[in-house]
Amino acid sequence: MNSSRAAAVLNVVGGERLPGRATFEKVNPADGSLVALVHDAGPDVVDLAVSAARTALDGPWGAMPVNERAQVLRRIADKIDERADELAAAETADTGKPAALVRDLDVARAAQNFRAFADVIASAGQDSFLTDLAGGRKALNYAVRKPLGVVGVIVPWNLPILLLTWKLAPALGCGNTVVVKPSEETPSSATLLADILADAGVPDGVYNVVHGFGPGSAGEYLTTHPGIDGITFTGESSTGSAIMRAAADRVRPVSFELGGKNAAIVFADCDLEKTVDGLTRSIFLNTGQVCLCTERVYVERPIFDQVVTRLADRARQLRLGHPDGPETTTGPLISEQHRKKVLSYFDLAVSEGATVVTGGGVPTVDPGLDGGFWIEPTLWTGLGNSARVVREEVFGPVAALIPFDTEEEAIRLANDTEYGLAASVWTTDLARGHRMAQRMDVGMAWVNTWYLRDLRSPFGGAGLSGIGREGGHHSLQFYSELTNVCVQL
Ligand code: NAD
Ligand code: 6OD
Numbered sequence: 001m002n003s004s005r006a007a008a009v010l011n012v013v014g015g016e017r018l019p020g021r022a023t024f025e026k027v028n029p030a031d032g033s034l035v036a037l038v039h040d041a042g043p044d045v046v047d048l049a050v051s052a053a054r055t056a057l058d059g060p061w062g063a064m065p066v067n068e069r070a071q072v073l074r075r076i077a078d079k080i081d082e083r084a085d086e087l088a089a090a091e092t093a094d095t096g097k098p099a100a101l102v103r104d105l106d107v108a109r110a111a112q113n114f115r116a117f118a119d120v121i122a123s124a125g126q127d128s129f130l131t132d133l134a135g136g137r138k139a140l141n142y143a144v145r146k147p148l149g150v151v152g153v154i155v156p157w158n159l160p161i162l163l164l165t166w167k168l169a170p171a172l173g174c175g176n177t178v179v180v181k182p183s184e185e186t187p188s189s190a191t192l193l194a195d196i197l198a199d200a201g202v203p204d205g206v207y208n209v210v211h212g213f214g215p216g217s218a219g220e221y222l223t224t225h226p227g228i229d230g231i232t233f234t235g236e237s238s239t240g241s242a243i244m245r246a247a248a249d250r251v252r253p254v255s256f257e258l259g260g261k262n263a264a265i266v267f268a269d270c271d272l273e274k275t276v277d278g279l280t281r282s283i284f285l286n287t288g289q290v291c292l293c294t295e296r297v298y299v300e301r302p303i304f305d306q307v308v309t310r311l312a313d314r315a316r317q318l319r320l321g322h323p324d325g326p327e328t329t330t331g332p333l334i335s336e337q338h339r340k341k342v343l344s345y346f347d348l349a350v351s352e353g354a355t356v357v358t359g360g361g362v363p364t365v366d367p368g369l370d371g372g373f374w375i376e377p378t379l380w381t382g383l384g385n386s387a388r389v390v391r392e393e394v395f396g397p398v399a400a401l402i403p404f405d406t407e408e409e410a411i412r413l414a415n416d417t418e419y420g421l422a423a424s425v426w427t428t429d430l431a432r433g434h435r436m437a438q439r440m441d442v443g444m445a446w447v448n449t450w451y452l453r454d455l456r457s458p459f460g461g462a463g464l465s466g467i468g469r470e471g472g473h474h475s476l477q478f479y480s481e482l483t484n485v486c487v488q489l
Helices: 043-057 066-082 084-095 099-123 160-173 188-199 218-223 237-248 272-288 301-317 336-351 407-415 430-439 472-479
Strands: 007-009 011-013 016-018 022-027 034-040 128-132 138-147 150-154 177-181 207-209 230-234 254-257 262-266 294-300 355-358 378-381 398-404 422-426 444-447 480-488
Touching (some): 043 150, 043 177, 066 160, 066 188, 084 099, 084 160, 099 272, 150 160, 150 218, 160 177, 160 188, 160 472, 188 207, 230 237, 230 472, 237 254, 262 272, 262 407, 272 301, 301 355, 301 398, 336 355, 398 407, 407 430, 422 430, 430 444, 472 480
Parallel strands (some): 150 177, 262 294, 378 398, 422 444
Antiparallel strands (some): 022 034, 138 480, 355 378
């Protein structure tokens, strides 16, 4: 596409589309073609966005009865369904992912997020206590839920609309207004969502979007802005540290969903066929670019060779290709910069003594796709827990397979990490499944499955993987303030 004809992605401020101080190019990771010119918000645009959100906070949105707000969230979900093709096309162009994955996971979950949090807010109760006092008197304590205020929402590129709406739905449900900073890699769906929200009856200024990068750009301008009352962030652990420092300045609350180095533990008594299916999905979904993806697989020694062989076969069967290809299972990495990082881990693994079972390089792809950021699904053996590639998050289609002999050893190896996001256990002995899952130092432990979600359950991580939990009523705790009223009766 000629850059003079590329679509423009503008900032959304108080219902208006505002240009930025400059534009930057967004390319399609599948083929390197230009998708859009994105308007980079300078500090003035971020300031206007925060002011618009502050003004809207005092308008009808915050004052709306909860049941009416829940109805608006349900209307948003319906409108996402109506415009699913348009949203999916934007998301596919920004990410290069298989179109079927975008439709079935990202866009479907965007609608589900709004429906789930409509139900959560409509049914939420508050604490109330009848307090006994001396002399038989009583007092009534009850808590009133209020919005947190203007919330800064900063999200990454891997599941753009899924992760944005996972935070946006409860934030709006609690009556907040927001300024969203999508990833510079995936600006389109958040911008399109502004039309959908307006159409569903969300007043101007409640949802604002600023585009740009992190340090010295829109991300930093937003997190350091004094008009922001709280920050919800999904992204890398190191970015979380920087944002936490910015938030500390005015003691603002943060909710962080960060990186992972997730383990799977595979016992010899597992259902091998189902386990290999589950592991394949957990290592390679979205080209390994899901924070929950498995990058360490601990396998009980008697079935180690079998698991390695079967998983390698499955990795070789993945079909890298055009997002619309009917056979395509796997897309590219998000950017050339990210591919360089993943390739540097491929080199490091070899220098640390890995045997490359499959993959390990850049694949040959269809001629029209050779400008894209493709990478081979990769498996390593021969590494121990001290290798850097077994300790650091790669965020690509890759896993190290390591044998173990006892339950104790498996738990010790799995928990030997600074991260604490997710884990899975594969066994037909359910007592063992429960026992192992409960001993994992992670936010989410799956048994005989992976990334199976109930949006009412707590989601988040420990250690370097995050702060706090979102999901169901856990989200309400972050996105609202409580005032306790005590009345002496
Ligand atoms: P990233 O941290 O580089 O960027 C995320 C967002 O933060 C982007 O919008 C970026 O522009 C912004 N940003 C970067 N530096 C900033 C700064 N100093 N101040 C303010 N904003 C800043 O992450 P990414 O590369 O986009 O995403 C991949 C990472 O996200 C992986 O580590 C992955 O594990 C993690 N992730 C975690 C979860 C989870 O639920 N735990 C979910 C998805 C992704
Ligand atoms: O499914 C979700 O709600 C969620 N927050 C997923 C995060 C995936 C990380 O990449």
